[in-house]
């Protein structure tokens with residue numbers, strides 16, 4: 001398949017990497033666009049092409065009326081709102097549902113950015129509660145493992161919600177975990193390596209044995225998360241706008257897999273990322289909080305970003 005502007009074949013940093021062979025491979029047939037992504041696209045259409053997801057990150061004075069007045073004022077320039085602990089901790093479920101209903105009244109989607117990260121039975125309860133609060137999608141941390149990720153995404157879909165998996169977070173220092181290099185070991189090789197370790201501890205001559213083995217494939221954790229997100233049927237992934245080269249790599253991989261998975265990029269403005277660069281490297285949606293909410297004129301700033309997002313994606 002030829003891959004539009006995101007193809008990374010000229011980019012020395014991008015190469016088919018071993019982890020993709022060792023994680024479940026996504027099916028090569030194009031997947032249909034998910035129900036959540038269809039709703040989100042409809043919202044983009046309805047809001048003049050804006051691909052801005054507004055992070056409702058209020059710190060002080062967290063009142064439902066205040067949140068709703070922000071939504072009312074900015075609804076024309078965004079396609080979705082997003083709530084995280086800023087609102088979910090201080091407010092009640094009824095309050096949150098009321099806010100979601102207000103967002104829906106403007107044709108907006110609403111994402112619960114909870115970065116779900118627990119055992120499957122607890123995850124299911126959380127997803128049920130979010131669905132009862134009328135959220136359209138939630139974020140999930142793939143560190144829970146492929147099976148738990150599949151389970152959570154299945155539960156979200158069965159409640160009509162989309163699921164967005166973290167692949168590479170935006171904040172400074174995220175590279176210490178998401179960029180961590182890891183070595184993949186499987187089955188027999190794993191046992192052999194355990195054995196080598198034991199012998200090493202017992203003072204055995206392991207050097208000889210190590211030389212007999214070809215090196216294990218190594219990769220970075222974010223690539224594992226990307227492979228898992230696609231294999232588990234995620235509707236979207238989060239890749240920080242602070243890391244345009246990662247966005248480009250993820251976009252190329254998604255296109256290679258013939259899948260419809262949206263890239264959500266937080267981290268522009270206050271965290272230093274450039275929304276235009278994120279979009280031109282393959283992001284579909286830009287998540288913005290402080291640079292709109294903290295602006296002297298939030299409507300003007302939202303309108304400016306909305307224009308950038310509609311032009312950059314075309």
Ligand SMILES: O=c1ccn([C@@H]2O[C@H](COP(=O)(O)O)[C@@H](O)[C@H]2O)c(=O)[nH]1
Pocket residue numbers: 055057084113168169170171238240266267268269270271287288289290291
């Ligand atoms: O990697 C991530 C994942 C989530 N976020 C969230 O997005 C917004 C960004 O807010 P700004 O004020 O525009 O920096 C916020 O709600 C984060 O919790 C993220 O920044 N990075």
